[in-house]
Amino acid sequence: MLISSEGVVLGSIKYGDNSLISHVFTKEKGLISLISSKTKKGKPGFVSYFQPLSFIQFVCYSSKKASVSRVKEVSFSDDYNAFETDIATNSLRYFIAEFLSKIIREHEQNNSLYQFLEKELKQLHSRIDKRLIHFNFLVALLNELGLQPHLNEEDPYFDLIEGTSVKVKPKHTDYCERETMLYFKNKISSNMSLNKTSRVKLLNTILRYYSIQLNVDLENLKSKQVFEIVFG
Numbered sequence: 001m002l003i004s005s006e007g008v009v010l011g012s013i014k015y016g017d018n019s020l021i022s023h024v025f026t027k028e029k030g031l032i033s034l035i036s037s038k039t040k041k042g043k044p045g046f047v048s049y050f051q052p053l054s055f056i057q058f059v060c061y062s063s064k065k066a067s068v069s070r071v072k073e074v075s076f077s078d079d080y081n082a083f084e085t086d087i088a089t090n091s092l093r094y095f096i097a098e099f100l101s102k103i104i105r106e107h108e109q110n111n112s113l114y115q116f117l118e119k120e121l122k123q124l125h126s127r128i129d130k131r132l133i134h135f136n137f138l139v140a141l142l143n144e145l146g147l148q149p150h151l152n153e154e155d156p157y158f159d160l161i162e163g164t165s166v167k168v169k170p171k172h173t174d175y176c177e178r179e180t181m182l183y184f185k186n187k188i189s190s191n192m193s194l195n196k197t198s199r200v201k202l203l204n205t206i207l208r209y210y211s212i213q214l215n216v217d218l219e220n221l222k223s224k225q226v227f228e229i230v231f232g
Contacts, residue, residue, distance in 0.1 A: 004058070005058065009050050010025055010052070026114075030109055046074050049074045056077055087230060092227070095227040102218055103216060139206070142184070149165070157178065160208055160212050163213065180205055
């Protein structure tokens with residue numbers, strides 16, 4: 001049968017010589033897999049729509065027996081998906097898309113999460129300074145996922161395992177000190193003084209916290225090295 005939906009592309013892998021299998025987080029069905037192909041003349045066809053963090057409208061053939069649905073029609077849902085030549089924006093999109101592909105596993109509707117992503121991700125184009133936008137996205141997503149840490153600004157340490165600030169240094173190594181901890185609580189603005197070392201440390205701490213809380217490896221993302229070079 002045919003189903004129609006909208007969604008955000010989290011990632012794609014090449015399938016054969018002319019096709020892509022893409023993982024798309026949809027508004028109606030949660031996470032699904034779609035297969036799209038180039039035209040017989042070798043032109044991009046549907047494939048060009050499945051770039052990281054593209055918001056699409058699509059129609060596909062769906063079957064309970066098949067884990068992958070073939071695309072029948074597809075279009076961009078808005079101007080947000082215009083082709084980008086800006087390396088900063090593109091590296092940011094690849095990083096966030098890979099991150100989301102690791103943590104989203106829901107094969108059912110989650111309208112709240114979809115609306116959150118739609119609102120937050122479309123700001124990537126409107127922000128001139130993109131050096132800090134990923135921090136605010138990751139911190140805001142903690143609240144959406146119910147993983148927001150419990151913080152007391154007077155406590156000197158934040159225990160990443162327990163998800164709470166503490167007065168005594170934990171005996172394990174998964175903790176951060178007060179200065180880093182406060183970034184989990186406050187939105188990071190462009191006037192905050194964060195040098196390269198501080199940005200790398202903060203990103204690693206946030207990814208470590210996600211990894212612990214969700215039991216998934218987010219510290220070795222393939223896009224992270226390139227991302228850190230671009231935003232270094």
